[in-house]
Amino acid sequence: MATGRDYRGMTAEQRLADRRERLLSAAYTSFAGVGFTATTIERLCAAARISNRAFYECFTSREDLMRAVYDRCVGETLLSVAKAIGEAPPDPESKIQAGIRQYITFVTRDIRRARIMHLEVRRAGDILTAHRQRAVGDFTQMIEETVGDLPDGLPGRTHLLALGMVGAIQELLIEWVLADVQPPLEHLIEAAVHIFRRSFGS
Known part of the structure; x- marks a missing residue:
């Protein structure tokens, strides 16, 4: 039976919030470093340690x-x-x-x-x-x-x-x-x- 939690004991909402914060942190560093135009979604996902699919669960673009x-x-x-x-x-x-x-x-x-x-x-x-x-x-x-x-x-x-x-x-x-x-x-x-x-x- 689904419990709404993953193996770390986080709810779906908590997982989403965690991924969003990791993306914000990765973007903060990358946008200020190599710049917005040179920062790809792939680069952001690698830095945040999430999948490309998970990116679009947090941000539209x-x-x-x-x-x-x-x-x-x-x-x-x-x-x-x-x-x-x-x-x-x-x-x-x-x-x-x-x-x-x-x-x-x-x-x-x-x-x-x-x-x-x-x-x-x-x-x-x-x-x-x-x-x-x-x-x-x-x-x-x-x-x-x-x-x-x-x-x-x-x-x-x-x-x-x-x-x-x-x-x-x-x-x-x-x-x-x-x-x-x-x-x-x-x-x-x-x-x-x-x-x-x-x-x-x-």
Whole structure:
């Protein structure tokens, strides 16, 4: 009689979750290493120690897996930055500085995360456009909510400056990822804080 468990005592749901996590882990390393375009499903399955058939029980395609990896990276980063902002002194500048520092240090703590969020997301092309735009929107909203309305009251100005701030930080991290000699993280943080001050008049 079928019991729904295999020889390791795992339910079908647990087996599926285990395979999914192994694929996410394998993709995290491979997408950040050889890159998304060079990573085949066969390569991913070999690294995750599962069959090609099992792959399609977890994800519909390689692109579906890439989206899941990217979304996880973004989600973890959002939580980390939100926590840092919440623990910072109450004035907007201190909170933004804490958020900038945490974003840069958290993302660069693991080079794989930095490469996926700022390099492979672009190389993957259209398959991540909507997910990238959603991530940009989430980080932009976080800045807007932290700084509040600007004194001049011009409609949309805070949003556009926050959007530009997100873009500037992303470009700084692309520079860090691609550099033969990576600039010190403190220099990236200082540059981002300087851009924030000049943009928002702090």
